[in-house]
Amino acid sequence: MLRxxxxxxxxxxxxxxxxxxxxxxKLAANQMRIKDAKVPxxxxxxxxxxxxxGTVLAKVIKDLDPRFFSVATLDEKPTKEERRRxxxxxxxxxIPEEGQFKFFDTCWLEEVVGCAFRNELNxxxxxxxxxxxNTIERQLVDNGYxxxxxxxxxxxxxxxxxxxxxxxxxxxxxxxxxxxxxxNEHYERYLDLYGRYLRDxxxxxxxxxxxxxxxxxWATLQVLEFLNTGIDIAIRNRGFSxxxxxNVFPLAQVPDLADIPLDKKLEPEExxxxxxxxxxxLRMLHNEIYHWKIPVIxxxxxxxxxxxxxxxKRIAASLDPRGYHVYPIASPEPHEKxxxxxxxxxxxxxxxxxxxxxxxxxxxRVMVERLEGFCSENDWMRAYNEINEFEHELxxxxxxxxxxxxxxxxxTQLARFTDRQNTxxxxxxxxxxxxxxxxxxxxxxxAINEMIHKTSTTFAPWHxxxxxxxxxxxxxxxxxxxxALDKACEPYR
Amino acid sequence: MLRxxxxxxxxxxxxxxxxxxxxxxKLAANQMRIKDAKVPxxxxxxxxxxxxxGTVLAKVIKDLDPRFFSVATLDEKPTKEERRRxxxxxxxxxIPEEGQFKFFDTCWLEEVVGCAFRNELNxxxxxxxxxxxNTIERQLVDNGYxxxxxxxxxxxxxxxxxxxxxxxxxxxxxxxxxxxxxxNEHYERYLDLYGRYLRDxxxxxxxxxxxxxxxxxWATLQVLEFLNTGIDIAIRNRGFSxxxxxNVFPLAQVPDLADIPLDKKLEPEExxxxxxxxxxxLRMLHNEIYHWKIPVIxxxxxxxxxxxxxxxKRIAASLDPRGYHVYPIASPEPHEKxxxxxxxxxxxxxxxxxxxxxxxxxxxRVMVERLEGFCSENDWMRAYNEINEFEHELxxxxxxxxxxxxxxxxxTQLARFTDRQNTxxxxxxxxxxxxxxxxxxxxxxxAINEMIHKTSTTFAPWHxxxxxxxxxxxxxxxxxxxxALDKACEPYR
Numbered sequence: 001m002l003r004x005x006x007x008x009x010x011x012x013x014x015x016x017x018x019x020x021x022x023x024x025x026k027l028a029a030n031q032m033r034i035k036d037a038k039v040p041x042x043x044x045x046x047x048x049x050x051x052x053x054g055t056v057l058a059k060v061i062k063d064l065d066p067r068f069f070s071v072a073t074l075d076e077k078p079t080k081e082e083r084r085r086x087x088x089x090x091x092x093x094x095i096p097e098e099g100q101f102k103f104f105d106t107c108w109l110e111e112v113v114g115c116a117f118r119n120e121l122n123x124x125x126x127x128x129x130x131x132x133x134n135t136i137e138r139q140l141v142d143n144g145y146x147x148x149x150x151x152x153x154x155x156x157x158x159x160x161x162x163x164x165x166x167x168x169x170x171x172x173x174x175x176x177x178x179x180x181x182x183x184n185e186h187y188e189r190y191l192d193l194y195g196r197y198l199r200d201x202x203x204x205x206x207x208x209x210x211x212x213x214x215x216x217x218w219a220t221l222q223v224l225e226f227l228n229t230g231i232d233i234a235i236r237n238r239g240f241s242x243x244x245x246x247n248v249f250p251l252a253q254v255p256d257l258a259d260i261p262l263d264k265k266l267e268p269e270e271x272x273x274x275x276x277x278x279x280x281x282l283r284m285l286h287n288e289i290y291h292w293k294i295p296v297i298x299x300x301x302x303x304x305x306x307x308x309x310x311x312x313k314r315i316a317a318s319l320d321p322r323g324y325h326v327y328p329i330a331s332p333e334p335h336e337k338x339x340x341x342x343x344x345x346x347x348x349x350x351x352x353x354x355x356x357x358x359x360x361x362x363x364x365r366v367m368v369e370r371l372e373g374f375c376s377e378n379d380w381m382r383a384y385n386e387i388n389e390f391e392h393e394l395x396x397x398x399x400x401x402x403x404x405x406x407x408x409x410x411x412t413q414l415a416r417f418t419d420r421q422n423t424x425x426x427x428x429x430x431x432x433x434x435x436x437x438x439x440x441x442x443x444x445x446x447a448i449n450e451m452i453h454k455t456s457t458t459f460a461p462w463h464x465x466x467x468x469x470x471x472x473x474x475x476x477x478x479x480x481x482x483x484a485l486d487k488a489c490e491p492y493r
Numbered sequence: 494m495l496r497x498x499x500x501x502x503x504x505x506x507x508x509x510x511x512x513x514x515x516x517x518x519k520l521a522a523n524q525m526r527i528k529d530a531k532v533p534x535x536x537x538x539x540x541x542x543x544x545x546x547g548t549v550l551a552k553v554i555k556d557l558d559p560r561f562f563s564v565a566t567l568d569e570k571p572t573k574e575e576r577r578r579x580x581x582x583x584x585x586x587x588i589p590e591e592g593q594f595k596f597f598d599t600c601w602l603e604e605v606v607g608c609a610f611r612n613e614l615n616x617x618x619x620x621x622x623x624x625x626x627n628t629i630e631r632q633l634v635d636n637g638y639x640x641x642x643x644x645x646x647x648x649x650x651x652x653x654x655x656x657x658x659x660x661x662x663x664x665x666x667x668x669x670x671x672x673x674x675x676x677n678e679h680y681e682r683y684l685d686l687y688g689r690y691l692r693d694x695x696x697x698x699x700x701x702x703x704x705x706x707x708x709x710x711w712a713t714l715q716v717l718e719f720l721n722t723g724i725d726i727a728i729r730n731r732g733f734s735x736x737x738x739x740n741v742f743p744l745a746q747v748p749d750l751a752d753i754p755l756d757k758k759l760e761p762e763e764x765x766x767x768x769x770x771x772x773x774x775l776r777m778l779h780n781e782i783y784h785w786k787i788p789v790i791x792x793x794x795x796x797x798x799x800x801x802x803x804x805x806k807r808i809a810a811s812l813d814p815r816g817y818h819v820y821p822i823a824s825p826e827p828h829e830k831x832x833x834x835x836x837x838x839x840x841x842x843x844x845x846x847x848x849x850x851x852x853x854x855x856x857x858r859v860m861v862e863r864l865e866g867f868c869s870e871n872d873w874m875r876a877y878n879e880i881n882e883f884e885h886e887l888x889x890x891x892x893x894x895x896x897x898x899x900x901x902x903x904x905t906q907l908a909r910f911t912d913r914q915n916t917x918x919x920x921x922x923x924x925x926x927x928x929x930x931x932x933x934x935x936x937x938x939x940a941i942n943e944m945i946h947k948t949s950t951t952f953a954p955w956h957x958x959x960x961x962x963x964x965x966x967x968x969x970x971x972x973x974x975x976x977a978l979d980k981a982c983e984p985y986r
Contacts, residue, residue: 004741004742004743005741006740006741006742006743006744006950007744008947009746009946138697141697202738202741203696203697204631204634204635204696204735204736204738205697205698205736206736207736207737207738208739209739210739229874230736233734233736233737233871236733236734237733240729240730240733241726241729241730242697242726243697243698243699243723243726244700244722244726245695245697245700246700246701246702246703247499248494248497248498248499248695249497249499250497250498250499251499251500253502378726381722453501453502454501457499
């Protein structure tokens with residue numbers, strides 16, 4: 001794609017200036033249209049070292065209102081701290097909220113091409129990163145994002161000239177890094193790698209625009225024109241529904257909720273003995289996963305008053321408090337609602353060796369958001385696959401994902417609700433909303449069945465906790481966790 | 494994608510029947526919605542031999558109005574005659590018109606997977622076919638088509654059982670072909686090849702749906718449900734604009750029309766001598782391209798009264814009448830307008846060894862259709878790249894594409910118009926429309942400059958014929974053709 005790049009004829013200097021002024025004004029107007037239409041815009045700048053990305057960026061934002069755009073300058077290589085999370089994490093936490101521009105002065109390209117150049121990725125790893133990038137770009141677009149990708153292209157000679165000029169000037173010589181020189185020396189090899197990457201990630205939902213960057217004014221004009229066209233199209237396409245992608249991940253067999261016997265029980269003594277035993281085991285395993293740098297995600301979902309809190313408490317009490325975090329998930333905050341619905345979970349991912357426990361999760365999308373109409377039908381139907389993809393991004397680099405569904409029957413819920421209402425110190429736990437949700441039990445049950453069938457991937461299956469007897473449920477939760485952590489540590493021992 | 498395929502749980506027989514009836518009725522209603530919304534629907538059935546594609550198809554169309562759907566049953570392997578045109582040709586001529594369903598009982602998959610199985614494609618050829626397929630599917634979707642792709646999946650054991658049952662019955666044994674048995678024997682290898690193909694062509698604009706086909710009723714229900722969902726989404730998305738893909742092909746440098754000197758001339762004697770010489774040359778080369786099986790496409794565009802007809806006449810007169818066809822291109826007929834705008838040109842492609850001469854061409858999209866508002870801005874802006882892709886599909890398998898722009902100045906046009914008006918036998922050549930178009934000269938000139946800059950690919954550049962002097966233009970046209978055909982024959986000699 002890059003080797004054959006067809007430069008458009010460069011206009012005269014005067015014309016560039018005239019058109020650039022017009023496009024800058026148009027972009028300022030488009031900034032307000034974007035704001036009104038609530039479209040989040042992600043602008044990605046990639047390209048050769050010294051191709052002029054920074055200079056162009058300064059001109060592109062010239063007339064923009066600084067309250068509604070920002071620039072993410074990510075280092076090409078992740079820090080030690082960033083490496084402790086999935087490869088896309090440090091980018092995902094930076095995605096813009098609706099109505100805002102975010103400029104990425106370099107994004108995830110370098111973590112594919114740079115690594116490929118240094119032979120740090122084998123073919124399978126290369127393909128896996130390309131898949132991750134295509135997946136996340138598709139998800140962003142499907143969820144209303146405009147993703148505009150620019151590649152700043154200059155020739156080998158031009159790059160060398162610019163690096164020499166920068167080096168010669170004592171005020172700028174610090175900007176020329178060893179990597180830049182290396183890139184220029186191996187220009188041909190980089191040309192192939194960049195070309196391959198552009199081809200592999202050039203999708204009609206988020207196409208690449210190659211910018212002829214020999215002249216900075218001309219480069220700026222090209223970026224502005226593509227940006228304004230892209231925004232026009234995105235605004236015109238508001239409310240567009242995406243096709244549903246079929247799940248591509250292996251699924252485990254799971255029973256319908258109605259077919260789960262709920263008569264399982266544990267006697268108090270048995271409970272106490274098991275609790276003690278499992279607590280010890282968990283504490284040891286927590287040390288071990290910290291040592292082996294394995295991140296762990298526990299996701300709890302279940303009926304109101306099913307006993308999620310109690311189970312979480314018993315697990316948390318077994319862990320070293322420096323190494324876990326419990327996230328109670330309520331309705332999203334405004335700044336969370338303004339982004340991709342999985343953003344607030346990307347934002348809470350544990351680093352390696354740590355445990356994140358979610359009390360309610362991203363599955364809200366296909367339960368409460370579905371049933372209360374907080375998202376469109378297309379949104380929640382698409383979400384099963386998006387969630388499987390999200391969990392795959394976690395498991396792929398080595399995380400353990402444990403998903404618990406805490407199950408009770410309708411009578412048990414009624415008894416617990418009544419108990420909560422009649423016990424002063426438990427009254428805070430019961431609200432009008434709980435009673436309203438209870439009325440929709442059947443609708444919820446159908447949605448939950450669909451959810452556990454469609455998202456029980458073999459790498460992150462649902463575990464059912466039969467919780468009419470809370471003792472039984474808590475012990476089962478801990479036992480599953482012990483087994484999973486033990487298995488995850490196995491290969492390292 | 495296929496190896497990990499996650500079967501959805503199969504409902505009870507009674508429920509399948511109930512849901513199937515509902516979906517069949519819904520599809521019948523959707524057929525009318527599709528008709529009203531003028532969406533063309535292309536349904537592609539692919540999958541294992543004996544997977545039940547035919548049976549399912551019969552049930553899917555059960556309640557449909559036969560006036561508004563049809564079935565294309567293409568042989569898995571192209572005939573000798575079909576091989577004489579680009580690989581996608583035999584499919585493209587079959588695409589549905591707007592408001593109609595077309596079912597492809599197998600489409601282009603087999604020409605990739607089957608060929609790969611028989612080691613008839615090297616890696617480069619495999620990639621090139623995948624690119625062609627992704628490109629054409631994207632073009633169809635961008636131009637308003639709904640493309641629904643189903644892969645019918647059965648296990649090795651099930652396939653063998655079905656083939657055995659078919660063989661055992663004398664009424665059906667003829668249906669089991671050698672290829673089916675071979676596929677079953679090499680099931681694992683096919684599984685990999687199919688899986689790779691599905692992954693390579695699984696795009697959000699036209700995703701794959703894998704159909705668990707162990708049970709025919711269940712398979713039918715899955716197809717119906719996906720189809721109805723897909724149609725809902727397509728109708729909701731009517732009027733959606735696509736992002737512009739940047740040209741990926743190498744471009745040649747071409748001058749602006751204003752910079753072309755038009756004072757070139759030929760004296761009558763020189764003209765006659767050259768005409769005679771070039772005629773002979775062309776006749777010989779026409780024989781040769783027939784012998785070497787090279788298809789040739791000549792495309793003429795130019796101002797009204799520029800002399801296209803005269804140049805075409807001189808070329809045609811040099812060719813063997815059995816081996817060429819001249820296509821005068823006017824406004825599209827209703828059945829042409831109802832399809833992808835390039836369809837009527839796909840439909841007129843020459844077979845190998847033949848010459849097709851187009852008097853006006855597919856470039857109408859970015860000239861008259863653009864300026865008269867016959868298509869949307871997004872449509873004509875997208876068309877430059879679509880046209881480059883189209884011509885690449887012709888050149889890639891070996892065709893010669895010659896594009897002529899016949900250039901005159903405004904005064905010369907006026908003189909010729911006046912002459913036509915004043916000469917009784919030429920009056921049919923001049924209409925009110927010609928005068929109206931002349932008034933838009935400047936708008937046309939800007940559009941033409943953009944067109945020749947954006948579509949002068951190195952493999953199919955524009956040739957400018959300076960035609961203030963018609964002798965000069967005709968001779969230049971023939972000389973360019975002689976040179977191009979000579980060069981194309983060179984490697985075979």
